[in-house]
Amino acid sequence: MLRSGNCAINIYWLQVNVMISYARFLRACLPALAVMVTGIALAQSPVTLLNVSYDPTRELYVEFNAAFARYWKAQTGQDVIVKQSHGGSGKQARSVIDGLDADVVTLALAGDVDALYINGALIPQNWQQRLPHNSAPYTSTIVLVVREGNPKAIRDWDDLVKPGVRVITPNPKTSGGARWNYLAAWEYARRKYGSEAKAKAFVAALYQNVPVLDTGARGASITFAQRNQGDVLISWENEAHLLEKEFGNRVDIVYPSISILAEPPVTVVDKNVDRKGTRKVAEAYLNYLYSDEGQDIAGKNYYRPTSAKAQEKYLKQLPKLPLFTLEQAFGSWARADKDHFEDGASFDQIYTRK
Amino acid sequence: MRKVLPGFGITLGFTLTYLSLIVLIPLSALLFKTMSFTWEQFEAAVTSARVVASYRLTFGASLLAALVNVVFGLLVAWVLVRYEFFGKKLIDALVDLPFALPTAVAGISLTALLASNGWVGQIFESWGIQLAFNPTGVVIALIFIGLPFVVRTVQPVLEDTEKELEEAAACLGATRWQTFARVILPAITPALLTGFALAFARAIGEYGSVIFIAGNMPMVSEITPLLIVSKLEQYDVPGATSIAVVMLAISFSLLLLINALQAWQRARSGSPA
Numbered sequence: 001m002l003r004s005g006n007c008a009i010n011i012y013w014l015q016v017n018v019m020i021s022y023a024r025f026l027r028a029c030l031p032a033l034a035v036m037v038t039g040i041a042l043a044q045s046p047v048t049l050l051n052v053s054y055d056p057t058r059e060l061y062v063e064f065n066a067a068f069a070r071y072w073k074a075q076t077g078q079d080v081i082v083k084q085s086h087g088g089s090g091k092q093a094r095s096v097i098d099g100l101d102a103d104v105v106t107l108a109l110a111g112d113v114d115a116l117y118i119n120g121a122l123i124p125q126n127w128q129q130r131l132p133h134n135s136a137p138y139t140s141t142i143v144l145v146v147r148e149g150n151p152k153a154i155r156d157w158d159d160l161v162k163p164g165v166r167v168i169t170p171n172p173k174t175s176g177g178a179r180w181n182y183l184a185a186w187e188y189a190r191r192k193y194g195s196e197a198k199a200k201a202f203v204a205a206l207y208q209n210v211p212v213l214d215t216g217a218r219g220a221s222i223t224f225a226q227r228n229q230g231d232v233l234i235s236w237e238n239e240a241h242l243l244e245k246e247f248g249n250r251v252d253i254v255y256p257s258i259s260i261l262a263e264p265p266v267t268v269v270d271k272n273v274d275r276k277g278t279r280k281v282a283e284a285y286l287n288y289l290y291s292d293e294g295q296d297i298a299g300k301n302y303y304r305p306t307s308a309k310a311q312e313k314y315l316k317q318l319p320k321l322p323l324f325t326l327e328q329a330f331g332s333w334a335r336a337d338k339d340h341f342e343d344g345a346s347f348d349q350i351y352t353r354k
Numbered sequence: 355m356r357k358v359l360p361g362f363g364i365t366l367g368f369t370l371t372y373l374s375l376i377v378l379i380p381l382s383a384l385l386f387k388t389m390s391f392t393w394e395q396f397e398a399a400v401t402s403a404r405v406v407a408s409y410r411l412t413f414g415a416s417l418l419a420a421l422v423n424v425v426f427g428l429l430v431a432w433v434l435v436r437y438e439f440f441g442k443k444l445i446d447a448l449v450d451l452p453f454a455l456p457t458a459v460a461g462i463s464l465t466a467l468l469a470s471n472g473w474v475g476q477i478f479e480s481w482g483i484q485l486a487f488n489p490t491g492v493v494i495a496l497i498f499i500g501l502p503f504v505v506r507t508v509q510p511v512l513e514d515t516e517k518e519l520e521e522a523a524a525c526l527g528a529t530r531w532q533t534f535a536r537v538i539l540p541a542i543t544p545a546l547l548t549g550f551a552l553a554f555a556r557a558i559g560e561y562g563s564v565i566f567i568a569g570n571m572p573m574v575s576e577i578t579p580l581l582i583v584s585k586l587e588q589y590d591v592p593g594a595t596s597i598a599v600v601m602l603a604i605s606f607s608l609l610l611l612i613n614a615l616q617a618w619q620r621a622r623s624g625s626p627a
Contacts, residue, residue: 090587119589171570173584212487212569215580219566228471229487343402343585343593351572352403 046079047281052102054089054176054264055218056239060301061106067297068288072281080281088216089176090115096122096269103273103282106266108176110134110326111333113265122271136263137289138303141323142177142184144254145224145233145240152231156256157188160232161205168230169210170220172341177217181234182347183336184260187329191258204350225251236262238302241317261323381602387595399596404572405581411489412578413604416557419496423553424546427504434505435512449505452498457562464495465567487569492577495563500553507549508542515541544616551612558605 053061065082072080085092085100089108096102097120107113113135116122128135146154152165160167170178182203189202212229214220217239224233225247232254235243240253266286273279288294295305299314311318330336340346388396399405434446452460468475468485478485485491515538523533561579568575578601585594 088587094586094589115589171584174587211571213571215565215570215583227465227469227486229469342588343399343590348404348572 046081047278049080049082049103049278049282049285050085050101051082051104051106051285052085052092052096052100053106054092054108055086055216056177056236056242057106057264058084058086059242060238060298060303063301064289064294064297067293068285071288071291071293072284075284078281080285082285088174090174096120101272101276102269103276103278104266104268104286106264108262108264109179109333110263110265111179111337112176113267114333116267116269120271122269123267124270127267128265130268131266131286132290133306134263135265135267136306137266137286137294138264138298138305140262140264140303141237141259141321142180142262143235143237143240143259144256145235145243145251146254147231148250148252150252150254154232154254157185157258158192158202160185160209160234161202163209165209165232166211166230167206167209167232167234168212168214168220168224169234170217171213171215172347174215175217175220177236177239178220179336179341180236180260180262182340183326183330184256185234186340187260187324188256188258190329200346200349203346207350237304237318241302255319255321258322258324260329261325263325384595384598384602387591388599391592391596395592396596399593400600404576405578405597407573408576408578408581409600409604411492411575412558412601415489415492415496415577416554416560419493419500419557420550420554422493422497423500423504424550427501427549427553428508428542428546430501431505431508431512435509449502451502452500453502457499457560458566460498461495461563461566464498464563465491468494468567486567487575489568489575491567491569492564492575495567496557496560499560499563500557503552503556504546504549507552508545511542511545540619543619547612547616547619551609554612555605555609558601 051061051065061082061084065084068082069080072078085095085102087095089112092100092105093107093112093115096105096116105113105116110128113123113127117125117127131137133139144154144160146152152162153159154165159165169181172178172182185206186199186203190196190199193199193202212220212223214223217236220233221235221239221243223229225243233240233243243251244253266289268279268282268286270279273282289298290306292307292309295307295310296313299305299310299318302317304318305311305314326333326336330339338345391399430449434442434449465486466472468478468491469487470476470479470484472486475485483490485494519537520533523537528536559579561577561583564577565580568577568580570576570580578597582594582597582601585591585597
């Protein structure tokens with residue numbers, strides 16, 4: 001009896017012992033375990049970025065987002081999903097100011113990004129100095145698209161003011177691309193004819209030849225290519241190449257003698273990434289635009305890469321031509337807006353002086 | 355005097371609260387934003403040449419489109435009420451389509467159809483008439499979106515007018531025109547006016563379908579809503595709301611006028627319709 005009782009106690013004691021040591025083991029392991037579990041969770045919970053961009057970058061970012069997701073997964077083991085939003089550049093800036101939760105913006109012109117600082121205090125004033133090349137990882141320019149065989153013999157900007165030539169370009173009041181178009185024509189005329197007054201007359205004559213003012217760049221492309229309106233379309237270079245790809249047998253691209261260097265800038269939206277805790281991945285996303293792969297994708301989508309290596313590779317489809325920058329010709333976006341696009345400025349005068 | 359229906363107090367209270375929430379508060383926000391302008395700035399914003407030209411186009415084209423819809427909407431309603439034919443139900447349903455279609459889709463399809471290389475546009479092009487990218491295009495788009503308003507307001511009233519009345523008029527020796535002008539028309543005029551007011555108001559505010567077909571040339575084919583949008587794009591919120599306030603004021607007085615006209619017509623014809 002006693003022995004068996006003893007035995008029972010023994011067994012019981014053993015069990016307790018085992019349990020205690022197990023608990024000790026657990027307690028010892030717990031921090032390590034916790035780290036492991038959260039580590040797995042961190043690596044596996046995908047992070048989502050929202051890239052708010054302008055109209056013609058759709059194809060570019062579809063390709064780039066996939067490339068970045070691969071890169072980020074290899075670097076950190078974390079999945080990243082990048083959502084895209086596209087629309088007129090000014091409208092997109094407006095939405096971000098009004099609360100669209102963008103982690104990064106990649107817009108058509110610095111003036112629209114400036115608005116995020118001026119009208120919303122979402123980014124610091126010096127945002128453009130934070131990344132190389134004025135925060136423009138790729139550039140573009142403005143070219144002319146004509147009908148197949150160039151029946152109106154359009155070679156350069158001054159062919160656009162000839163009587164009987166109908167020009168399609170969007171409204172610079174509502175379209176970022178159209179502002180580049182307008183300024184490119186203006187600066188061409190100022191250089192050729194030597195004065196602001198003559199440049200103004202030139203641009204006025206050009207807009208007399210415009211039968212339709214669409215609200216955005218894509219709309220103008222459709223009006224030209226599908227509705228068959230006009231003899232020449234003033235267009236983003238990448239948009240022109242897309243048109244050629246789509247309507248290859250019906251349109252030709254004409255490179256003018258000189259054009260403007262468009263620098264579509266990118267930036268992290270500080271207020272949003274700090275709140276969402278996505279700053280690190282958002283910054284990596286933008287930096288990756290400057291990497292070899294990012295530059296190659298830009299070139300493939302007809303944007304002018306900024307790295308010499310990618311420039312070399314895409315020289316054939318993006319030929320060199322003399323380009324002036326907005327700063328050289330007009331000082332700054334704020335100045336250009338004030339002189340040309342505000343109410344009552346040069347663009348309005350074309351239509352109201354009559 | 356005791357009201358026949360109970361609950362006047364509570365329903366009026368509800369109506370006022372609901373209207374304030376849905377209509378008055380957003381509209382007062384509009385006025386509030388405009389307040390950041392001085393009177394001179396306001397005046398300059400709403401009377402600049404481009405803006406005035408756009409009022410002319412918006413209100414002119416809307417008026418024209420609503421008038422066209424009154425005539426042809428009445429015709430459609432008449433046919434749908436008075437005749438039986440194969441496929442009537444289908445045509446009846448077709449009338450509502452402009453309600454349901456996203457306006458941008460309407461605008462793009464109309465443009466594709468009416469541009470000089472479209473099916474319809476090329477026929478007119480050969481006669482030297484351009485249908486798209488000018489004020490004509492604006493009117494056509496506005497006719498499209500306004501049609502159901504007239505048909506759907508006139509149809510039920512027309513169904514209620516008794517055929518016997520017309521027969522009686524004919525028996526008493528009225529000509530067909532007299533029957534129409536003296537018997538049918540007075541009965542349906544209030545409904546026609548309502549339909550007209552709805553189509554007109556809808557056309558004034560229309561944006562989506564018009565911008566595709568208008569061509570948007572300053573001073574020529576730029577509608578007021580587009581100017582408001584382009585002001586917003588330039589972060590000129592008070593400028594945009596100023597124009598909106600003027601538009602609202604004009605629209606409201608026009609609608610009030612139409613309501614008054616309706617009341618007067620009712621009193622004159624003595625019909626409670």
